[in-house]
Amino acid sequence: MNSAAAQTPQSGTVHFGTDPLWEQIKSSHSGPDWLLAMRQQAFEDFKAEELPSRVSHLWRYTDPALFLTSNGLGGGQRTKDEGLLPTILQAEFSSGLLCAAASLRDGRDMAASIDPKLASAGVRLIDLQEAARTYPDLLREHLGSLIGADFGKFEAYNAAAWSSGILIYVPRGVEIEKPIHILSSASGSKHPLVQRLLVILEGSASLSVIDEYGSGRSNGDGPSHSSAIVEMVLGAGARLKYAPVQNWGNNTISYLTQRARLDADAQMETVMTTLGGQVGKVDCGAILAGKGAESNMFGLAIGGARQQFDHHTVHDHRSGNTRSDLHFKVALRGRAHSAYTGLIRIEDHAQFCEAYQENRNLLLSSGAKAESIPELEILNNEVRCTHGATVGKVSPEEVFYLGARGIDPAEAVRLIVTGFVEPILKHIPDGVRERIHGEVLAHLGETPND
Amino acid sequence: MTEAQIPFRCEDIHVAIESKPVVKGVTLNIKGGEIHALMGPNGSGKSTLVNALMGHPSYSLTSGRIFVNGENVTEMPPHERSRHGMFLAFQYPLAIPGVTVANFLRAAVKARVKDDSEMKAFRKTLLAEFERLEIDPAFATRYVNDGFSGGEKKRLEILQMAMLKPSIALLDETDSGLDIDALQIVSKGINTVVNKDVGVLLVTHYQRILNFVKPDFVHVFMGGRIVRSGGPEMAAQLEKEGYEKIEKEVSRIAEVA
Known part of the structure; x- marks a missing residue:
């Protein structure tokens, strides 16, 4: 019997906002008292906050009620492979592709391996509750600083209930070439996973993080719900590459909220890939807080069957001379549905900014549907800003061109779609890219109306 | 005849x-x-x-x-x-963004060979045709017709013809x-x-x-x-x-x- 199934204490009776949930949170809490107090405040916020209205910003496309669960919290029971990295991570780490690997299974403690040289250089990859005890000042400063309990009802829920999490800390000037790969997975489908990731890069540090959720759409159902919050703090001149990959099984309802804050001249590259789940909601943003900061975002969502995706990106220019660029691509089969909203915000005093945004949607079946909504809040005139969105199909002209070269229509579509996703996939860090590429092609290769 | x-x-x-x-x-x-x-x-x-x-x-x-x-x-x-x-x-x-000339031609050639062993010589043949037609081999890694000049597009058509060896x-x-x-x-x-x-x-x-x-x-x-x-x-x-x-x-x- 798997661990999640073994722990079904109050099925049907536990609801968020009732005290039994708080009792569960308290009993699974293993951090210091200040953290428990923070959880309690967040829990009260969660209870006080109404469910978002379907007409409010960011909730027009996905029913917020989907993110409520009556399954209580996962985690608790330990399995015998606790503390071991999953095979795939172990293989990547052993073959030298990664500088570190970490796994979070069933929302419990993490397993991790890290290059000893990095550890001695002061790089930390540790459990977040443990970090709250070991580095209380650092965590009190940053935990919840970008996505606090006041962010929204579900963020408050996460802040109260997160059962596992990771801190990555890179000291000033430490530059790391190989990526860290984090894999979050679930062995059962009855419970939600509630997790957090906090990444702190001191000035001039550099790092790549692959943040993967789920081990493939073909590998079981995944958890009922996944709530993940990712906060990333970049000091002056720091460089971060962040690649979240959502690859949950077919039944999971997931919600990822991510924010990064960039000090002067910091650079961030985000490459998000959404493949799995029944409903996938992502809110991903970069706050360009210091002069000269730059954020480049690349996104790819591949949907089939009745998958439903809702992506929101934010480029918030709070300082002058900052730059942002975004390319978000969506390919849909079956009766999949995608909504994309992209906000560019430039403050009145933030002059001489550049901001670009492009969203392309490729519909591979007549039942697929994509919406694209740019949102521009530009409060001064000294900016360069463009945005564009397209929703289209593979044209008969394109298929004819490839046909005139002997390529049959099915292969032509495959080639065109491969070309469509390629400019995004090439940004995924080496070593992991090939496998993700394979997953994307497999997802696209399924029968068109599946 | x-x-x-x-x-x-x-x-x-x-x-x-x-x-x-x-x-x-x-x-x-x-x-x-x-x-x-x-x-x-x-x-x-x-x-x-x-x-x-x-x-x-x-x-x-x-x-x-x-x-x-x-x-x-x-x-x-x-x-x-x-x-x-x-x-x-x-x-x-037509432009096919994201698909390199080499991969495009590989797919086209592969579509007409009887078994995969015939694909072994593909790269060599491609490079030989580049040389014969005096085309920069860097073409191979560019996306098909994406950002090509008019002349480059037409040269790529001729290169495709050379690779596919048509009768007409x-x-x-x-x-x-x-x-x-x-x-x-x-x-x-x-x-x-x-x-x-x-x-x-x-x-x-x-x-x-x-x-x-x-x-x-x-x-x-x-x-x-x-x-x-x-x-x-x-x-x-x-x-x-x-x-x-x-x-x-x-x-x-x-x-x-």
């Missing part, structure tokens, strides 16, 4: 676009090593003809038959026609949009690729390219029909006198008839 050795034959081709007749009865026989120029004014239906011969989905063949190496390809979809030896160099080659090459206004330098380069490419086994139907509005690619036959195409056929000298005559003179003659004949 036996039937099977004639690379291309089409009989009484009629084509309609949205049920409007555009091509009204075209018959052509093209033998190996022959270059046929199909010349005509804008809007005469030249491009429609060659696109329909290749099987363009928007053009319906209302009657007629197409043979490649003696085999009837009339009912085949475009990719089958290609595999039987037809090639169309597009007037406006339909070249649709391969000279359009090229300056004189680019035209010479592309013409040189055509002459390099064409040999005694390949038949060519070169569609053009202008005589200019025929200074570099010498035709064996010239057909004048007007109002959806071939109205005159002759030797290479006819191209020069056309250039001098324009299409108008022939047009008048043709309409006179039509009145008499």
Whole structure:
């Protein structure tokens, strides 16, 4: 019997906002008292906050009620492979592709391996509750600083209930070439996973993080719900590459909220890939807080069957001379549905900014549907800003061109779609890219109306 | 020459676009090593003809038959026609962003080989063709026609032709949009690729390219029909006198008839 199934204490009776949930949170809490107090405040916020209205910003496309669960919290029971990295991570780490690997299974403690040289250089990859005890000042400063309990009802829920999490800390000037790969997975489908990731890069540090959720759409159902919050703090001149990959099984309802804050001249590259789940909601943003900061975002969502995706990106220019660029691509089969909203915000005093945004949607079946909504809040005139969105199909002209070269229509579509996703996939860090590429092609290769 | 050795034959081709007749009865026989120029004014239906011969989905063949190496390809979809030896160099080659020239050609070559072992030589063949056609090998890693200049697009069409080794090459206004330098380069490419086994139907509005690619036959195409056929000298005559003179003659004949 798997661990999640073994722990079904109050099925049907536990609801968020009732005290039994708080009792569960308290009993699974293993951090210091200040953290428990923070959880309690967040829990009260969660209870006080109404469910978002379907007409409010960011909730027009996905029913917020989907993110409520009556399954209580996962985690608790330990399995015998606790503390071991999953095979795939172990293989990547052993073959030298990664500088570190970490796994979070069933929302419990993490397993991790890290290059000893990095550890001695002061790089930390540790459990977040443990970090709250070991580095209380650092965590009190940053935990919840970008996505606090006041962010929204579900963020408050996460802040109260997160059962596992990771801190990555890179000291000033430490530059790391190989990526860290984090894999979050679930062995059962009855419970939600509630997790957090906090990444702190001191000035001039550099790092790549692959943040993967789920081990493939073909590998079981995944958890009922996944709530993940990712906060990333970049000091002056720091460089971060962040690649979240959502690859949950077919039944999971997931919600990822991510924010990064960039000090002067910091650079961030985000490459998000959404493949799995029944409903996938992502809110991903970069706050360009210091002069000269730059954020480049690349996104790819591949949907089939009745998958439903809702992506929101934010480029918030709070300082002058900052730059942002975004390319978000969506390919849909079956009766999949995608909504994309992209906000560019430039403050009145933030002059001489550049901001670009492009969203392309490729519909591979007549039942697929994509919406694209740019949102521009530009409060001064000294900016360069463009945005564009397209929703289209593979044209008969394109298929004819490839046909005139002997390529049959099915292969032509495959080639065109491969070309469509390629400019995004090439940004995924080496070593992991090939496998993700394979997953994307497999997802696209399924029968068109599946 | 036996039937099977004639690379291309089409009989009484009629084509309609949205049920409007555009091509009204075209018959052509093209033998190996022959270059046929199909010349005509804008809007005469030249491009429609060659696109329909290749099987363009928007053009319906209302009657007629197409043979490649003696085999009837009339009912085949475009990719089958290609595999039987037809090639169309597009007037406006399409961009396929994200797909490199090398991967595109690999897919095209793979579509016509019998087993994968034949793909082993692919890279070597590709590099050899780059060299033969004097194309920078850096082309291989660029996305197909994405951000290409007009000349580069046409050179890539010729490279594709070289890699696919067709029996019949339909070249649709391969000279359009090229300056004189680019035209010479592309013409040189055509002459390099064409040999005694390949038949060519070169569609053009202008005589200019025929200074570099010498035709064996010239057909004048007007109002959806071939109205005159002759030797290479006819191209020069056309250039001098324009299409108008022939047009008048043709309409006179039509009145008499």
